[in-house]
Amino acid sequence: MSYSQAVYRRAQEILERRREKASLQAQERFDEIEKKLPELEEIRQKLSRTGLEISKVFLYGGDKQERMDALMQKNLELQERKKKILTQNGYDEDALSVQYICPVCGDTGFVKNRLCRCHRELLKDIERENIAKIAPIDACTFENFNVDYYPREALENGVSPREKAKKIKDSCRRYASNFAVGSPNLLLMGGTGLGKTHLSLAIANTVINKGYSVIYGTAQNILNDLQNENFGRTDNIRYYERAVLNCDLLIIDDLGTEFKNSYSVACLYNIINSRLCARLSTIISTNFSFDEIDEKYDQRITSRITGEYSTLVLEGRDIRYMK
DSSP, X not given: OOOXXXXXXXXXXXXXHHHHHHHHHHXXXXXXXXXHOTHHHHHHHHHHHHHHHHHHHTTSOSOHHHHHHHHHHHHHXXXXXHHHHHHHTTOOTTTTSOOOSOTTTTTSSEETTEEOHHHHHHHHXXXXXXXXXXXXXXXXXXXXXXXXXXXXXXXXTSOOHHHHHHHHHHXXXXXXXXXXXXXXXXXXXXXXXXXXXXXXXXXXHHHHHTTOOEEEEEHHHHHHHHHHHHTTOOTTOOOOHHHHHHSSEEEEEEETOSOOOHHHHHHHHHHXXXXXXXXXXXXXXXXXXXXXXXXXXXHHHHHHHHHHEEEEEOOSSOHHHHO
């Protein structure tokens, strides 16, 4: 799972804020409770002295074990007394402890140098939030991809757009469910408003839930940002070349709508070729036909798309217009 450094940094910032908030809340709770229950202050001081005495046992001779057992017993009695006072006054017995969101890792994000489950879930949330800022990923699922908008009647080629859409939906669902690094590349084709973006985002939803990194963007926005990065204009850009080339799944939406120049063509070729060489998966959606793709791009790009991508073609009428 190859998340970008920006995603990891964002996760660390959130974890740090969680720890700080938990500590502040614990201190406020501690001050409030001790003010109401002065006896707890006396117990805290006794526990502190007991801890100091335990440390001294290791420095001096004598029967260490007997002395240690006595101090540990005293410590336990004080702890039990503290819990009893808290519960008798309507508090939880651990009300004076720091209450972390994740008690397993204490909001550090790590357990024995391995990512805690809460950390992994946080990375998924950040990845999804990044896409949600520019596309309706939360609203695009396989469950609400409605094939009833596609014509039931067969076209001249004898194929029903509705049946075809259903098969494509099922194919995309299987693709997402079985996704792993090195999964096939997909090319989603069809006219405007036929659900290509919906299916792409539904795949993204499932793949993110599996713990893989996903970058989604239009061809225009991705290529613009990479061009700005190349020329040092890094203010307010969303897509960085390293992340685009190394994420587990890259989704390029609306290929063909971008402004074409020598840089955009070279950049697109580099993305497609680099990810093919690295065996990293890419999904491309376009309103263009194969002839239009062939006319717009040079053979190095078209040969890789037509030869290395599994093609799914949606047919029918603009669903957004119908809605």
